[in-house]
Amino acid sequence: MKIPIWIVGAKGLLAGELARLLEDHPHYFLAGAVTREGSEALIHEHPFLTSAITCVAVGQATAEIERDLASGPAGLFLALPHGEAAGVWKTMACELGSAAEELAVVDLSADFRLQSPEHYAAAYGREHPDPAGDLGFVYGLPELYRSELTGARRVAAPGCFATAMQLACIPAAAAGLIAPGATLLFQGVTGSSGSGAVPGKGCHHPYRNGNFKAYSLAGHRHEAEVLQALAAYHGQELKVHLVPHSGPFARGIHMTLSLPLAGDLNAEEATSVWSEFYAGEPFIQVLPAGGSPELRWVVGSNRVSLGVHVRDSVCTVLLVLDNTLKGGAGQALQNMNLCHNLPETAGLARAGLGVL
Numbered sequence: 548m549k550i551p552i553w554i555v556g557a558k559g560l561l562a563g564e565l566a567r568l569l570e571d572h573p574h575y576f577l578a579g580a581v582t583r584e585g586s587e588a589l590i591h592e593h594p595f596l597t598s599a600i601t602c603v604a605v606g607q608a609t610a611e612i613e614r615d616l617a618s619g620p621a622g623l624f625l626a627l628p629h630g631e632a633a634g635v636w637k638t639m640a641c642e643l644g645s646a647a648e649e650l651a652v653v654d655l656s657a658d659f660r661l662q663s664p665e666h667y668a669a670a671y672g673r674e675h676p677d678p679a680g681d682l683g684f685v686y687g688l689p690e691l692y693r694s695e696l697t698g699a700r701r702v703a704a705p706g707c708f709a710t711a712m713q714l715a716c717i718p719a720a721a722a723g724l725i726a727p728g729a730t731l732l733f734q735g736v737t738g739s740s741g742s743g744a745v746p747g748k749g750c751h752h753p754y755r756n757g758n759f760k761a762y763s764l765a766g767h768r769h770e771a772e773v774l775q776a777l778a779a780y781h782g783q784e785l786k787v788h789l790v791p792h793s794g795p796f797a798r799g800i801h802m803t804l805s806l807p808l809a810g811d812l813n814a815e816e817a818t819s820v821w822s823e824f825y826a827g828e829p830f831i832q833v834l835p836a837g838g839s840p841e842l843r844w845v846v847g848s849n850r851v852s853l854g855v856h857v858r859d860s861v862c863t864v865l866l867v868l869d870n871t872l873k874g875g876a877g878q879a880l881q882n883m884n885l886c887h888n889l890p891e892t893a894g895l896a897r898a899g900l901g902v903l
């Protein structure tokens with residue numbers, strides 16, 4: 548018996564990606580999709596799908612999810628904008644009552660990623676949408692928090708840049724390689740799909756295609772997630788600076804981390820730190836020292852590829868991932884698999900496209 552899965556925010560870009568991944572998942576099926584209007588055919592919003600599902604509004608969805616839960620496990624993805632997910636989930640949880648406890652919920656927004664409403668307000672420049680609500684979601688980066696995620700019922704999937712940044716720097720923090728008081732410098736280039744389904748002015752094709760620019764130079768909100776993880780892995784105070792760039796492509800993040808080292812280490816020794824940290828990880832490829840990963844290797848897959856270099860006591864980590872998959876829907880599904888004690892790779896064992 549396949550497990551029923553619901554998606555809220557079904558018209559969105561990541562919702563379409565989740566529905567696509569669910570089409571050939573060995574253990575899940577897409578049971579329903581939720582939009583504000585609640586009457587569109589899912590295939591009209593995402594013509595690449597084969598689904599015959601008609602979207603429903605929240606009230607109808609909760610009644611159907613309750614029925615699903617009465618006969619076994621079920622899952623829900625919240626694929627809503629920041630500031631919307633917490634309120635929608637609060638309404639759904641109220642309507643579901645005690646049945647909500649058994650529902651595996653994976654939120655793709657930032658609403659449950661940070662440990663306190665104060666951290667959220669500092670990073671997002673506005674009050675948390677439900678500061679008194681349940682913020683006890685497990686942070687959904689399986690390579691760091693697998694044991695907490697296994698069997699979890701509430702998961703906050705990380706941001707796309709935040710995923711790339713943490714996967715690049717945490718092995719160094721865990722091994723004590725980072726110079727005391729250092730600032731970790733990240734340069735990240737993202738594709739336009741990072742902005743979602745509806746183009747804003749700066750993301751519109753005529754301005755973005757062929758163009759290249761940096762943005763958020765005063766600080767990017769995903770830095771807060773990285774600082775939160777660094778605090779757990781590294782005893783000392785570190786700073787994190789991300790300079791994000793808009794790249795002229797649709798999918799993918801190319802991240803470059805420059806890290807001042809605490810001691811002498813050559814590229815092979817440094818590479819072995821990342822190789823050992825990620826030994827056995829199904830989605831992480833650590834290249835031999837000197838390797839330079841390419842977007843086309845990982846785009847279309849849940850894979851991450853990274854290379855480690857050392858020069859003049861500065862370690863450079865180059866890392867690539869697909870923001871819509873390992874940085875978004877793929878990682879959310881990886882988390883959902885863990886919630887249900889299923890193989891983490893179920894429905895995700897695809898290679899990169901190779902040609903874009």
Ligand SMILES: NC(=O)c1ccc[n+]([C@@H]2O[C@H](COP(=O)([O-])OP(=O)(O)OC[C@H]3O[C@@H](n4cnc5c(N)ncnc54)[C@H](OP(=O)(O)O)[C@@H]3O)[C@@H](O)[C@H]2O)c1
Binds near residue numbers: 631705706875876
């Ligand atoms: N895109 C990425 O690469 C990426 C990666 C990681 C995480 N994320 C995060 O994942 C979430 C979804 O991202 P996305 O790119 O899929 O965004 P998106 O394309 O803008 O989709 C968001 C969806 O939420 C719907 N929505 C908004 N308010 C709603 C409400 N109150 N009730 C029901 N539906 C509502 C929107 O519906 P309407 O069309 O009716 O407005 C839209 O379909 C965001 O929080 C984003 O930051 C995105």
